[in-house]
Amino acid sequence: MGNNLLKGKRGIIFGALNDMSIAWKVAERAVEEGAIITLSNTPLAVRMGTTNELAEKLNAKLIPADATSVTDLEQVFEQSMEVLGGKIDFVLHSIGMSPNVRKKRPYDDLDYDMLLTTLDISAISFHKMMQVAKKMDAINDYGSVVALSYMAAQRTVFGYNDMADAKSMLESIARSFGYIYGRERNVRVNTISQSPTVTTAGSGVKGMDGLLDFSERMSPLGNATAADCADYCVVMFSDLTRKVTMQNLLHDGGFSSMAMSYRAMEQYNKSFEEFKDENGKIIYG
Template identity: 75%
Template sequence: MSNNLLKGKRGIIFGALNEKSIAWKVAERAVEEGAKITLSNTPVAVRMGAVKALANKLNCEVVSADATNVADLENVFRKSIDVLGGKIDFILHAIGMSPNVRRRKTYDDLDYNMLDKTLDISAISFHKMIQSAKKLDAINKNGSIIALSYVAAQRTFYGYNDMADAKALLESIARSFGYIYGRESSVRINTISQSPTITTAGEGVKGMDKLYDFANRMSPLGNASAEECADYCIVMFSDLTRKVTMQNLFHDGGFSNVGMSLRAMATYERGLDEYRDENGKIIYG
């Protein structure tokens, strides 16, 4: 149901790949709430993914860009302003990828060239995006910029690997740039720390299915879905949150504040007698 929360606003959604993507859901909800948008992803993702189908559905344009390339980002802003008929009101950064995770490299055996790529793609691209927009004066006063994060920025989660470092940097960028952009142009910058979500990117994390189940058992409200995350993003893009900036906002059903839930404790107790090591060998405790 539409409440016209974004009526008359213009936005750019980075990172929509397919129907599993949170960015895909955000794009759909933004248009439903009255916004005009452009979509952006890498040329390969646009060519191999379903982004064009989403663009056709929403009657919007796709502007291909490598988010680690400043010239590409500047082109996205210039073309979006031209296509949408004015400066931008909101941006979603839903970009993350770790070559180390994809190659199953453990945290104590990282390839540092791949670590550089992880940080550039998943976090520094956020800085490049904001800096490009600011230099071009591409965002309206009271605009809103959101990036998607995860609680692994604060806590250790087995298998999340160097993406945890990237998310920590991402949140730091939101605070540092949020102060500057807020003071000078009233543009607010926040991160949303989402529940484990079964997306194409998320499926690359080792043990994602188990992590998803664990978080769901721990959270009093259960895991937040991609659709629910989209709803939260819409509120953050709207004028209802004009004074919210430099925050990491947990959207995880309460997981981030729970020590041990009743369901998780019961599961833990049942598994005390025996468990398996990483090679599948049963170990009795």
């Protein structure tokens, strides 16, 4: 049951593919909290996914668009303001894709054309989105723009590949554009650095199962789920966070502050059991 945190607010949710998507959960929670929204994803994702079902369920207009296209983004904001009856109060950027990851190209053997595609889809689209919105004056004063990030933007994570570069750029864009948008229009811009989460996109990351288990053992509160992230996004869209901007907000159960946990150390020690001698001493190879 909602608390009307977003009552009377209008929003655009980019990136909902299916019910495993964080954006899907955010859309559901935003409407539950009283918002009216539109949904947007690429025409291909709309055909392949089940976003139409979400749009019908939430009574939300679905606007197919390529977020790397300025023209398409202009249509999304124009149609959204028309359908929703006014300027936008919040926007979620939940967009990320790496052809190098999909093609299993390692970080030291990247295809550079594919790297440019990764950066355009996963980060530069965020800049385009805000630049279009600002030029169209499409977002209300103290509106909130949120993009989903991951701690691989600051720390090396095995298998995350060139998506780490994209997330670093994404967070930099949030700070740089956040300053300008805040100064000129009172619009706040933040990123949320989410726990590893089981999504269709996340499943393509090498070693995802191990990463999920490791972060669960390391985090004192455990991994934050997609539903948990949706709750956090709702708070960031609400008037309760009117003075929060240009921040990368860590939402990972405490993982980012840990060096070693008891549970992770226990598992680490168990892995050596078969390599101990008769006196219990570890035999190093």
